[in-house]
Amino acid sequence: xxxxxxxxxxxxxxxxxxxxxxxxxxxxxxxxxxxxxxxxxxxxxxxxxxxxxxxxxxxxxxxxxxxxxxxxxxxxxxxxxxxxxxxxxxxxxxxxxxxxxxxxxxxxxxxxxxxxxxxxxxxxxxxxxxxxxxxxxxxxxxxxxxxxxxxxxxxxxxxxxxxxx
Amino acid sequence: xxxxxxxxxxxxxxxxxxxxxxxxxxxxxxxxxxxxxxxxxxxxxxxxxxxxxxxxxxxxxxxxxxxxxxxxxxxxxxxxxxxxxxxxxxxxxxxxxxxxxxxxxxxxxxxxxxxxxxxxxxxxxxxxxxxxxxxxxxxxxxxxxxxxxxxxxxxxxxxxxxxxxxxxxxxxxxxxxxxxxxxxxxxxxxxxxxxxxxxxxxxxxxxxxxxxxxxxxxxxxxxxxxxxxxxxxxxxxxxxxxxxxxxxxxxxxxxxxxxxxxxxxxxxxxxxxxxxxxxxxxxxxxxxxxxxxxxxxxxxxxxxxxxxxxxxxxxxxxxxxxxxxxxxxxxxxxxxxxxxxxxxxxxxxxxxxxxxxxxxxxxxxxxxxxxxxxxxxxxxxxxxxxxxxxxxxxxxxxxxxxxxxxxxxxxxxxxxxxxxxxxxxxxxxxxxxxxxxxxxxxxxxxxxxxxxxxxxxxxxxxxxxxxxxxxxxxxxxxxxxxxxxxxxxxxxxxxxxxxxxxxxxxxxxxxxxxxxxxxxxxxxxxxxxxxxxxxxxxxxxxxxxxxxxxxxxxxxxxxxxxxxxxxxxxxxxxxxxxxxxxxxxxxxxxxxxxxxxxxxxxxxxxxxxxxxxxxxxxxxxxxxxxxxxxxxxxxxxxxxxxxxxxxxxxxxxxxxxxxxxxxxxxxxxxxxxxxxxxxxxxxxxxxxxxxxxxxxxxxxxxxxxxxxxxxxxxxxxxxxxxxxxxxxxxxxxxxxxxxxxxxxxxxxx
Ligand code: FES
Ligand code: FES
Numbered sequence: 001x002x003x004x005x006x007x008x009x010x011x012x013x014x015x016x017x018x019x020x021x022x023x024x025x026x027x028x029x030x031x032x033x034x035x036x037x038x039x040x041x042x043x044x045x046x047x048x049x050x051x052x053x054x055x056x057x058x059x060x061x062x063x064x065x066x067x068x069x070x071x072x073x074x075x076x077x078x079x080x081x082x083x084x085x086x087x088x089x090x091x092x093x094x095x096x097x098x099x100x101x102x103x104x105x106x107x108x109x110x111x112x113x114x115x116x117x118x119x120x121x122x123x124x125x126x127x128x129x130x131x132x133x134x135x136x137x138x139x140x141x142x143x144x145x146x147x148x149x150x151x152x153x154x155x156x157x158x159x160x161x162x163x164x165x
Numbered sequence: 166x167x168x169x170x171x172x173x174x175x176x177x178x179x180x181x182x183x184x185x186x187x188x189x190x191x192x193x194x195x196x197x198x199x200x201x202x203x204x205x206x207x208x209x210x211x212x213x214x215x216x217x218x219x220x221x222x223x224x225x226x227x228x229x230x231x232x233x234x235x236x237x238x239x240x241x242x243x244x245x246x247x248x249x250x251x252x253x254x255x256x257x258x259x260x261x262x263x264x265x266x267x268x269x270x271x272x273x274x275x276x277x278x279x280x281x282x283x284x285x286x287x288x289x290x291x292x293x294x295x296x297x298x299x300x301x302x303x304x305x306x307x308x309x310x311x312x313x314x315x316x317x318x319x320x321x322x323x324x325x326x327x328x329x330x331x332x333x334x335x336x337x338x339x340x341x342x343x344x345x346x347x348x349x350x351x352x353x354x355x356x357x358x359x360x361x362x363x364x365x366x367x368x369x370x371x372x373x374x375x376x377x378x379x380x381x382x383x384x385x386x387x388x389x390x391x392x393x394x395x396x397x398x399x400x401x402x403x404x405x406x407x408x409x410x411x412x413x414x415x416x417x418x419x420x421x422x423x424x425x426x427x428x429x430x431x432x433x434x435x436x437x438x439x440x441x442x443x444x445x446x447x448x449x450x451x452x453x454x455x456x457x458x459x460x461x462x463x464x465x466x467x468x469x470x471x472x473x474x475x476x477x478x479x480x481x482x483x484x485x486x487x488x489x490x491x492x493x494x495x496x497x498x499x500x501x502x503x504x505x506x507x508x509x510x511x512x513x514x515x516x517x518x519x520x521x522x523x524x525x526x527x528x529x530x531x532x533x534x535x536x537x538x539x540x541x542x543x544x545x546x547x548x549x550x551x552x553x554x555x556x557x558x559x560x561x562x563x564x565x566x567x568x569x570x571x572x573x574x575x576x577x578x579x580x581x582x583x584x585x586x587x588x589x590x591x592x593x594x595x596x597x598x599x600x601x602x603x604x605x606x607x608x609x610x611x612x613x614x615x616x617x618x619x620x621x622x623x624x625x626x627x628x629x630x631x632x633x634x635x636x637x638x639x640x641x642x643x644x645x646x647x648x649x650x651x652x653x654x655x656x657x658x659x660x661x662x663x664x665x666x667x668x669x670x671x672x673x674x675x676x677x678x679x680x681x682x683x684x685x686x687x688x689x690x691x692x693x694x695x696x697x698x699x700x701x702x703x704x705x706x707x708x709x710x711x712x713x714x715x716x717x718x719x720x721x722x723x724x725x726x727x728x729x730x731x732x733x734x735x736x737x738x739x740x741x742x743x744x745x746x747x748x749x750x751x752x753x754x755x756x757x758x759x760x761x762x763x764x765x766x767x768x769x770x771x772x773x774x775x776x777x778x779x780x781x782x783x784x785x786x787x788x789x790x791x792x793x794x795x796x797x798x799x800x801x802x803x804x805x806x807x808x809x810x811x812x813x814x815x816x817x818x819x820x821x822x823x824x825x826x827x828x829x830x831x832x833x834x835x836x837x838x839x840x841x842x843x844x845x846x847x848x849x850x851x852x853x854x855x856x857x858x859x860x861x862x863x864x865x866x867x868x869x870x871x872x873x874x875x876x877x878x879x880x881x882x883x884x885x886x887x888x889x890x891x892x893x894x895x896x897x898x899x900x901x902x903x904x905x906x907x908x909x910x911x912x913x914x
Pocket of ligand 2: 098099100101102103104105136137138139140141359408409639
């Protein structure tokens with residue numbers, strides 16, 4: 001039996017057919033849609049490496065069956081920058097050395113984008129640490145990650161204030 | 166994609182600058198290609214079937230059921246596994262560990278591979294693996310530090326001495342006015358890099374291309390060639406990025422070999438990526454240790470004896486005994502010094518090097534024992550360490566190549582605010598009534614070098630190309646090595662091309678032992694210097710050059726030009742020199758290693774001091790590390806930003822060791838009960854605050870020409886002990902095993 005869903009990935013509308021109900025969003029992205037930026041760290045919802053945004057919310061793509069996503073709007077790490085211009089969270093991760101090996105990084109960044117959009121943590125480092133704690137980093141770049149999210153959150157808030165002023 | 170953080174041109178020294186990572190943009194945009202991101206046409210997916218017993222034999226596999234599943238292409242078992250040229254049970258070279266590649270039906274530990282399923286999709290391969298439903302003839306596994314009779318190994322770790330004695334141990338004990346005799350235990354730990362082991366293998370005739378994360382690219386090329394019976398040059402390894410390594414990706418494991426074999430057998434590319442639970446088995450781990458430390462001091466608080474004995478688990482079929490007791494060599498000026506190791510064979514996979522092998526558990530026990538001795542003697546733990554400060558290497562009497570440990574103690578203590586710490590435990594509380602404790606530990610890690618080669622080319626347009634097969638597993642080789650290479654050529658960073666991470670380049674040695682920057686960097690420096698020497702010969706020998714006659718020693722390279730050393734107005738650009746000489750590229754070659762004479766002349770270590778504050782809830786005994794200050798002296802620092810990140814990462818591994826990490830074996834079945842990231846705890850972001858790193862200035866004229874030591878592993882050492890000591894200082898409970906958890910404090914209360 002095959003399944004066809006229609007979803008938006010990084011702004012592109014795509015009709016996807018696959019033959020297996022067991023396919024997760026993570027494996028759909030990595031193995032079928034040529035978007036390997038999203039990483040697999042555990043395949044069990046325990047590490048956050050596979051975090052993407054679905055309809056603006058951060059989710060573990062390894063725990064999400066692709067068949068459930070008909071009509072969904074998915075953003076992955078490949079869809080964050082605007083051409084050559086990095087998203088503020090991406091730029092901030094480079095600047096604050098928010099990674100070492102970079103393997104958890106796509107998940108960290110998508111999680112941070114989602115966290116900032118949720119609007120609950122503001123620029124409180126303690127709450128940012130808590131809100132980012134679903135994303136493990138074995139290199140333990142946590143200090144840089146917190147600094148990066150904090151800085152990006154500030155910059156994005158400033159931008160918003162400026163725009164609305 | 167353009168780098169928005171374009172590098173400002175820097176003339177003179179690129180080294181010493183906190184440049185952002187050159188691979189940073191690739192890593193934040195998802196375009197950095199890790200091994201399993203590759204997807205050649207015609208790909209098959211491999212999933213290996215892990216043994217669910219720890220000792221015995223496989224008696225049945227339902228191959229028919231697996232093969233009947235739609236999408237399954239092949240099932241490999243010992244029955245049909247094609248031959249290998251190299252025996253998995255041989256040890257043909259250094260760093261060769263015995264592994265399981267379906268050579269027979271024997272199970273020697275849980276999670277070893279017992280079959281491999283190949284399918285058109287990952288989903289079908291996973292289901293096929295499940296359908297094999299193995300049956301076993303199982304035997305009672307030997308588990309734990311008391312699982313069998315101990316034996317005395319020939320060596321500790323990889324070729325370190327099994328027993329080292331300096332001075333008269335009995336006399337040292339006899340001379341002591343006070344002593345302690347304490348035993349500490351540390352558990353099995355698994356590397357768990359976020360990127361699990363992965364390989365994409367493609368054969369073309371008798372040539373194979375492997376996308377595989379490798380901490381030793383050229384060495385592993387030879388090793389894979391050996392097992393498959395092809396010359397090393399028929400193996401191409403591509404390893405531009407590793408998603409963490411920590412020691413596990415320097416060693417070949419069975420599942421990788423099986424995937425490569427499967428690709429040859431089926432004639433199609435094969436991808437295999439271990440699942441997280443499979444990371445607890447065939448790819449090494451840190452063995453458990455039980456360490457007995459006996460310390461004696463005289464009336465002046467000087468150590469008369471430091472006697473460190475360690476028992477560690479290893480496997481039944483290979484030997485790697487965690488060299489924990491060696492942590493007591495090289496640090497404190499004890500009158501007599503012994504480090505002795507024993508092993509015990511159990512039904513687990515073979516341990517191997519895990520970040521700070523030997524030193525991490527050894528330092529944990531040593532630094533806690535030092536704290537116990539200081540308290541018994543009634544003196545401050547830092548003062549006790551200064552009393553026993555070694556001016557030359559204890560036992561050998563060798564001078565240190567450099568040792569700024571006193572500065573580490575002083576700067577760390579000042580930043581932390583150590584002065585005035587009460588000696589007795591359970592004296593401090595915070596405004597919320599939490600028990601507060603302060604502890605410290607000394608950090609030490611050897612500064613070895615491996616052997617590396619590099620090539621540097623100056624092109625007619627004045628740019629440079631430098632090459633060495635280095636591994637970037639997060640430490641920042643793409644950046645730090647390029648900084649060294651640019652300096653060696655007298656070029657700004659944006660005018661060199663740095664090629665690395667593939668096996669067709671000169672051998673950069675092993676990314677391990679905290680030695681990669683020193684070794685590969687040393688080779689790059691030598692290659693660049695050689696290229697400049699050749700360029701200088703061209704210029705100074707050419708009557709048309711303004712540098713004619715300036716002599717080889719009389720020119721220096723700076724910002725793409727050679728200048729006369731004594732007259733800055735005489736200079737010429739690289740491009741002009743090369744063009745006039747006919748336009749041929751100027752090539753330099755270099756290598757780096759340490760001579761036996763250099764090793765004999767000096768003791769070489771990185772040093773540090775770590776100070777920890779913990780807060781413990783007096784009712785619930787929850788433990789929080791609230792401050793951690795580490796001051797480290799590691800020779801010349803190439804990139805302070807990356808160095809700080811690496812040291813912090815190491816210190817967080819120290820938090821992990823002290824409070825979180827432990828693989829728990831079911832003693833009846835031999836299986837690990839917490840083989841996943843929900844049960845095998847490592848620190849999350851919320852566990853880490855108040856972290857500070859100080860890099861202490863240190864010039865080292867002896868360690869290597871660049872004066873570089875290493876920072877990859879030292880951050881763990883010192884930290885574990887500092888946290889254990891702080892917990893004792895907060896609560897008055899001395900816990901002598903790791904990790905320290907709430908129940909340990911409850912029973913102690
Ligand atoms: S891969 Fe999805 S949470 Fe780990
Ligand atoms: S940067 Fe390596 S796991 Fe996070």
